[in-house]
Amino acid sequence: xxxxxxxxxxLSILTTCFLPLLAPSAGADVKPQKExxxxxxxxxxxxSSLETEIQRLTKRYSDxxxxxxxxxxxxxxxxxxxxxxxFSSIAGSLKGKVRIFLSFGEHARExxxxxxxxxxxxxxxxxxxxxxxxxEGLKFSSWVLNNFDxxxxxxxNPDGRVYIEKTQNYCWRGxxxxxxxxxxxxxxFGGQGSSSNPLDGEYRGPHAFSxxxxxxxxxxxxxxxxxxxxxxxxxxxxxxxxFADSExxxxxxxxxxxxxxxxxxRHISRSSPSRLFKFGHAYxxxxxTADGTSFDFMAGHAKIPFSLAxxxxxxxxxxxRSCFDEFNPENEDLQVGLAIFEWIxxx
Ligand SMILES: *[C@@H]1O[C@H](CO)[C@@H](O)[C@H](O)[C@H]1NC(C)=O
Ligand SMILES: *[C@@H]1O[C@H](CO)[C@@H](O)[C@H](O)[C@H]1NC(C)=O
Ligand SMILES: *[C@@H]1O[C@H](CO)[C@@H](O)[C@H](O)[C@H]1NC(C)=O
Ligand SMILES: *[C@@H]1O[C@H](CO)[C@@H](O)[C@H](O)[C@H]1NC(C)=O
Ligand SMILES: *[C@@H]1O[C@H](CO)[C@@H](O)[C@H](O)[C@H]1NC(C)=O
Ligand SMILES: [Zn+2]
Numbered sequence: 556x557x558x559x560x561x562x563x564x565x566l567s568i569l570t571t572c573f574l575p576l577l578a579p580s581a582g583a584d585v586k587p588q589k590e591x592x593x594x595x596x597x598x599x600x601x602x603s604s605l606e607t608e609i610q611r612l613t614k615r616y617s618d619x620x621x622x623x624x625x626x627x628x629x630x631x632x633x634x635x636x637x638x639x640x641x642f643s644s645i646a647g648s649l650k651g652k653v654r655i656f657l658s659f660g661e662h663a664r665e666x667x668x669x670x671x672x673x674x675x676x677x678x679x680x681x682x683x684x685x686x687x688x689x690x691e692g693l694k695f696s697s698w699v700l701n702n703f704d705x706x707x708x709x710x711x712n713p714d715g716r717v718y719i720e721k722t723q724n725y726c727w728r729g730x731x732x733x734x735x736x737x738x739x740x741x742x743x744f745g746g747q748g749s750s751s752n753p754l755d756g757e758y759r760g761p762h763a764f765s766x767x768x769x770x771x772x773x774x775x776x777x778x779x780x781x782x783x784x785x786x787x788x789x790x791x792x793x794x795x796x797x798f799a800d801s802e803x804x805x806x807x808x809x810x811x812x813x814x815x816x817x818x819x820x821r822h823i824s825r826s827s828p829s830r831l832f833k834f835g836h837a838y839x840x841x842x843x844t845a846d847g848t849s850f851d852f853m854a855g856h857a858k859i860p861f862s863l864a865x866x867x868x869x870x871x872x873x874x875x876r877s878c879f880d881e882f883n884p885e886n887e888d889l890q891v892g893l894a895i896f897e898w899i900x901x902x
Contacts, residue, residue, distance in 0.1 A: 563815055565653050565702055566783050566861060567822040572678075573671050573787060573867060585733070585756040587724035588876040594725075598886040599666055600673065602632065602716045608673060609635050609709055616680045618643055619700055626771040628714045629730060634771055635709030639679065641700035652704040656781035656859070658772070658849060659708060661737045661788070662728045663715025667868045667883045667892065668787035672709050674893040706775055712736055712768055726756075726878035734760040736768045737786070738847040742855050743800035746846030759847050772849055776857040783861035784853040789868040789882045792832045794820045797854035797862055799837035801844035809836070810854040812861065819861060837864065868892060 600608065613622040619641060626634045640649060659672040682696025699705075710716065714731040718724070729735045738749035738759040745751075749759040760766055764773065775781070796817060797803075797810045810816060820834035837851075838844055845851075854862035873881045884892040 563819055563822075563861075566655070567819050567826070569655065569699065569703065570783075570785060570819075570823050570863070570865070571826045572675055573785075573865065584876065585724070585726045585728050585754075587722070588726055588878055590725055590877045591880045592885050593723070593879055594666060594883070595886045598889055599670065599883075601720055602710070602713050605669065605673070605710060606633060606635065609637065609676075612676060612680055613637060616683065619680065619683060620676070626708075626774075627767065628712065629732070629767050630714045630717070632713035632717065634711055634713060634768065635707075636771055636775075637707055637709065639676065639700070639705040639707065640703060641697070644701050649704050652702060653783070654779060654781045655703055655705045656775055656779060656784045656853075657705065657707045658711055658784070658786045660710040660716070661712055661786060661849065662735070663712055663719050663730075664725055664728050664878050665789045665882045666716075666879075667789040667889075669710055670889060670893060671787065671867060672707060676707070706779055706781070708771055708775075711771075714768075726876075728756045729758060730766060730768060733758050734766050736760075736766050737849055738845065739764060739766050739769050740772070740847045740849055740852035740856075742798075742847060742852040743802045744847040746801045746844070748799070748801045748844030748846040757845075763847065769849075772852070776853060776859065781853075781859050784850060784857075784859045784863070786848075786850045786853075786864045788864060788866045791866045791869045792827075793840050793866045794823055794832050794834035795837035795840060795850065795864040795866075796820050796835060797837065798851045799841070799845040799848050799864070800851055801838075801846055803851075804838035804844050810862070811858075812854075816861060816863070820863065823865075832865075 613620045621638045623636045624633050626636045660669045679696045679699055682692035712730055715729055718731050719727050733753055735757050738757050741763040744763040750757045798808055824832045824834045850862045850864040853859040870880055
């Protein structure tokens with residue numbers, strides 16, 4: 556129990572790092588629309604600059620970041636899986652660290668979470684960089700690196716992003732062939748909160764785990780045995796507690812660790828500026844159900860004690876059918892949206 560309390564404390568603070576300062580994604584229409592604004596790839600990263608940047612950081616900070624290039628998409632693109640920790644801290648003590656598993660970029664059109672991932676990792680590496688002179692930064696980075704063992708899927712669905720770069724269809728959500736990998740998991744797979752229609756944004760694929768992009772989720776959950784999993788999205792500002800699937804909604808099913816999960820979600824929400832983030836069971840917070848999701852799988856099947864999905868950003872007055880602006884800030888607002896750390900230590 557003491558361990559759990561400690562984990563809860565660490566987890567809530569760490570997870571808070573991803574919340575930014577600033578219409579649900581259901582019924583997803585993925586046809587191209589006239590956009591109000593589009594990403595400028597000198598501000599936003601594209602697939603190639605993301606990969607370059609992660610490779611650069613993992614080379615330069617090899618004591619703290621290890622890249623695993625074995626996990627690839629259907630088209631053979633790296634999913635940018637890397638592990639962040641102080642690997643030299645007290646030999647063999649990686650075991651005592653809180654193990655966190657974070658997933659970004661499951662949905663192609665949600666660029667913002669992937670930028671958050673990069674912002675976070677840069678914050679950590681800037682802190683330990685010899686070039687900078689920020690004691691505050693070093694303190695924070697050391698705290699994270701010495702207490703956590705973090706595995707990150709930096710870009711779960713690179714093919715979907717490549718598809719968007721090729722077509723400029725910013726409504727695209729799935730893989731290149733249109734499978735929503737966040738409906739492809741073995742948890743109430745095939746339920747009504749997903750689609751059997753390959754043209755639908757929530758197309759679940761022919762069977763559970765049909766997509767190679769999901770292998771990394773299965774392997775890490777069983778090999779790494781995480782204490783916590785978080786799947787990051789954008790479109791609203793919500794913190795979802797499992798479950799999201801239609802069967803759970805019907806039976807009001809909760810994960811085993813409900814009490815602590817609610818406490819964690821509440822803590823994260825209260826730490827967010829102006830308590831912007833709503834939290835609750837996914838099927839209560841949204842007007843829809845989602846079957847076969849990664850975070851339900853992690854909670855229900857892989858039995859990871861703390862599993863959440865967090866939607867990081869919303870356009871408060873979004874109207875119409877344009878997509879890029881529904882899920883991502885304008886180029887000039889991206890940095891403000893990402894400037895997420897300032898308020899954590901204000902408490
Ligand atoms: C990706 O963005 C960079 C700028 O960061 C640009 O030089 C490059 O051409 C872009 N790559 C593609 C494939 O669009
Ligand atoms: C994932 O796990 C399976 C089963 O243990 C293994 O065969 C496969 O090589 C693993 N994938 C990677 C990329 O390590
Ligand atoms: C990593 O761990 C080693 C050994 O415990 C320690 O000397 C070093 O200061 C740590 N690095 C950081 C950045 O905290
Ligand atoms: C680094 O810190 C030292 C001591 O606080 C200070 O004198 C120096 O100006 C700082 N250098 C930079 C580049 O900020
Ligand atoms: C990273 O974020 C923490 C938390 O807000 C902050 O204290 C630290 O200074 C940041 N590090 C750098 C290098 O900006
Ligand atoms: Zn999403």
